[in-house]
Amino acid sequence: MNTAEKERNKRLREVKKENARRYRALKKEKKRKIPESEYLTRMKDPDNILEIDNLHTFFYTDVGTVRAIDGVTFEVPRGKTVGIVGESGCGKSVTSLSVMRILQEPQGQITGGEIRFNQRKENRAINLVKTPQKVMEKVRGGEISMIFQEPMTTLNPVFTIGRQLDEAVELHSEKMSKKEVAEHSISMLKLVGIANAEGVYKMYPHELSGGMRQRVVIAMALACSPDLIIADEPTTALDVTIQAQILDLLRDLKNKINASIMLITHDLGVVAEMADYVVVMYAGRVVEQGTVQDIFHNPTHPYTLGLMKSRPNILGGEGDRLYSIPGNVPNPVDLPNYCYFHNRCDQCIAECDGPFPEMVALSKTHKVACYRAAKKEVQE
Numbered sequence: 001m002n003t004a005e006k007e008r009n010k011r012l013r014e015v016k017k018e019n020a021r022r023y024r025a026l027k028k029e030k031k032r033k034i035p036e037s038e039y040l041t042r043m044k045d046p047d048n049i050l051e052i053d054n055l056h057t058f059f060y061t062d063v064g065t066v067r068a069i070d071g072v073t074f075e076v077p078r079g080k081t082v083g084i085v086g087e088s089g090c091g092k093s094v095t096s097l098s099v100m101r102i103l104q105e106p107q108g109q110i111t112g113g114e115i116r117f118n119q120r121k122e123n124r125a126i127n128l129v130k131t132p133q134k135v136m137e138k139v140r141g142g143e144i145s146m147i148f149q150e151p152m153t154t155l156n157p158v159f160t161i162g163r164q165l166d167e168a169v170e171l172h173s174e175k176m177s178k179k180e181v182a183e184h185s186i187s188m189l190k191l192v193g194i195a196n197a198e199g200v201y202k203m204y205p206h207e208l209s210g211g212m213r214q215r216v217v218i219a220m221a222l223a224c225s226p227d228l229i230i231a232d233e234p235t236t237a238l239d240v241t242i243q244a245q246i247l248d249l250l251r252d253l254k255n256k257i258n259a260s261i262m263l264i265t266h267d268l269g270v271v272a273e274m275a276d277y278v279v280v281m282y283a284g285r286v287v288e289q290g291t292v293q294d295i296f297h298n299p300t301h302p303y304t305l306g307l308m309k310s311r312p313n314i315l316g317g318e319g320d321r322l323y324s325i326p327g328n329v330p331n332p333v334d335l336p337n338y339c340y341f342h343n344r345c346d347q348c349i350a351e352c353d354g355p356f357p358e359m360v361a362l363s364k365t366h367k368v369a370c371y372r373a374a375k376k377e378v379q380e
């Protein structure tokens with residue numbers, strides 16, 4: 001074994017030892033009884049349903065620490081849809097798994113920041129980062145529910161749709177009789193546009209098409225009238241015509257149930273149609289955020305501009321050729337100490353060699369983390 005190999009093996013052993021220490025610390029923390037005073041908090045703005053504040057979520061792996069979420073801050077106002085966009089691996093799903101507190105443990109851990117949730121039903125606000133799992137069980141499904149990309153990850157193939165829907169309803173509404181629960185489940189199936197609701201109630205997941213299954217998953221997510229719905233690529237696994245139907249359904253439902261939606265997608269078209277606010281993520285950070293008008297009419301971060309160009313017919317889309325941003329996302333185990341977009345950016349200025357740019361407000365709603373975009377605004 002040569003010296004370089006020995007050095008590498010030594011480093012790997014150190015990483016494993018350090019990770020084992022962190023896993024033990026997490027195990028110990030999970031056994032601790034957490035008093036309410038540790039997780040009760042106050043919303044910065046009571047009109048928000050969710051406030052993510054300087055969130056850090058890391059994965060302690062054998063090859064090193066993956067800084068999946070590296071200081072993310074954004075808000076979800078009550079009754080509004082916030083679209084989270086960015087390339088594959090930028091941390092969209094890990095953000096939602098952090099909110100739900102369903103990260104793959106012990107590797108995945110929230111290491112810093114707050115996730116404030118406005119628990120309207122309890123008339124209080126809680127910091128989900130510190131909330132004990134017992135309380136989280138009530139929050140999940142009852143107040144925040146999640147729609148995943150692939151409906152079969154949510155549906156159990158061996159139980160009927162009715163049984164699974166009933167279970168979701170019962171979990172958070174103990175006072176209902178069996179008959180009332182079944183009626184509620186069937187009314188949810190009708191709400192999501194399933195014509196033969198009584199029939200589907202008795203069917204198994206494999207008897208339904210992909211689009212129907214996703215409607216069922218949406219019905220399950222709505223069963224307890226949550227205040228926040230997190231939809232992670234809810235239409236990506238469906239074919240194009242069904243995608244449009246499911247998006248129409250979500251938009252229609254949002255108005256009916258007055259819930260907030262955190263919509264995760266890599267499709268800017270979906271965001272333009274559905275969202276009130278947009279958060280653009282890159283390599284575990286937010287690089288630009290604003291209203292849907294801010295982002296689509298006045299995009300300023302070179303990465304956002306690149307995303308816009310990579311969609312045909314938006315901003316100078318030339319012919320039918322799809323623009324793709326040259327270069328790659330930096331390795332999340334070894335992130336640079338300057339702007340993460342530096343190696344792909346064609347608009348660098350001298351300041352870009354400095355530390356990662358701070359988030360600068362361009363207007364009341366529009367913010368960007370880019371030296372050039374901030375400077376341009378000051379000069380104008």
Ligand SMILES: Nc1ncnc2c1ncn2[C@@H]1O[C@H](COP(=O)(O)OP(=O)(O)OP(=O)(O)O)[C@@H](O)[C@H]1O
Pocket residue numbers: 059061066068086087088089090091092093094095104107108266332
């Ligand atoms: N269980 C895990 N162990 C180690 N690293 C992980 C794990 N889950 C996610 N990551 C890493 O965290 C980063 C963010 O991943 P995430 O799944 O949030 O991306 P995403 O934006 O949802 O991408 P996509 O559009 O492909 O769904 C990636 O670098 C990913 O490799």
Ligand code: SF4
Pocket residue numbers: 301302303339340341342345346347348349352357369370371372373
């Ligand atoms: S800070 Fe500089 S390198 Fe980073 S996106 Fe802005 S112009 Fe490009």
Ligand SMILES: [Mg+2]
Pocket residue numbers: 092093094232
């Ligand atoms: Mg994802």
